[in-house]
Amino acid sequence: MVDSPIVKSTGVADLPAIAGIYEGYVRTSTATFELEPPGLAEWARRFTAITDAGLPFLVAEVDGRVAGYAYCSPWKTRPAYRRTAENSIYLAPWSTGRGVGGALLDALLSRCQENGIREVIAVIADPERNPASPALHRRRGFADVGVLRNVGYKHDRWLDTLLLQKSLI
Structure with missing residues (x-):
């Protein structure tokens, strides 16, 4: 039986596991x-930029291993967008x-709300x-x-992105 995930703030020591998952x-x-x-x-640069901006960067651990991150x-960079964020979640193949x-997204949304984020956008490639x-x-x-059609090209094909939005207010 697999333990429930433990979600916590990412530390620098988690970055090699994160890099491996994303690769x-x-x-x-x-x-x-x-x-x-x-x-x-x-x-390391991305981690610093995200945390310095006051945004959450989380990992989930299962049985002491990094199972995913969010x-x-x-x-956007313009100041009027400062209360809107885009989320990203990636899981280790063995943890899907x-x-x-769900544990990562729940914790991420909670942290966003605590940090004054009003809107969260998910940009999902090739839905x-x-x-x-x-x-x-x-x-x-x-x-x-919304759907943005044919905005990316990877693995010899054109790809769409699906946009989803959640209000935290």
Whole structure:
């Protein structure tokens, strides 16, 4: 039996596991439009930028291993957008279907609300091939707000993104 995930703030020591999880998505999936996996220095830069902006960056652990991570980044850089964030969630392949994504998203939304975020946007790449992410977000009250057609090109095909939004007020 698998223990329930423990969700906590990310520390620098978690970055190698995060980089390893994300590398699999970059190389083999269309869940991200990134084409080359970022190295540890880039993850350290991203971690610092996110936490310095007062936004949450979380990991979920199961049986002492990093099972997934989630964070929010600024939706746009212009100051009027400062209360809107975009969320990202990635799970280790062995942890899918075990409630890790839901635990991460619940904690992420709670931290966003505590930090004064009003709106959270999910940008889901290639939703037809990645149906778990839209389903997870819809179960947490995200509403579909649009589809951007053919905005990314990866693995020799054009890809859509699905936009979902949740108000925290």
